[in-house]
Amino acid sequence: MDDSFWEEVERFKNVPGGKKMTDSLQLFDAAMRRMLAGIESQFPGISDEEARRIRRERLERIRRFEAIP
Numbered sequence: 001m002d003d004s005f006w007e008e009v010e011r012f013k014n015v016p017g018g019k020k021m022t023d024s025l026q027l028f029d030a031a032m033r034r035m036l037a038g039i040e041s042q043f044p045g046i047s048d049e050e051a052r053r054i055r056r057e058r059l060e061r062i063r064r065f066e067a068i069p
Contacts, residue, residue: 032055
């Protein structure tokens with residue numbers, strides 16, 4: 001990871017708790033939207049419902065992977 005990442009981490013340590021929560025939720029929302037955009041790019045014309053289903057499957061796969069000791 002480059003220096004800018006670690007600088008951002010250091011700045012984030014000094015952010016008040018409420019702002020951290022707001023920023024975290026915004027980052028999560030952005031990540032979920034970006035994930036949907038990637039799925040829609042991968043499968044042009046896909047319905048919103050189907051894209052969300054694929055996203056759920058991918059997130060579940062990540063959760064299972066992270067649970068491996």
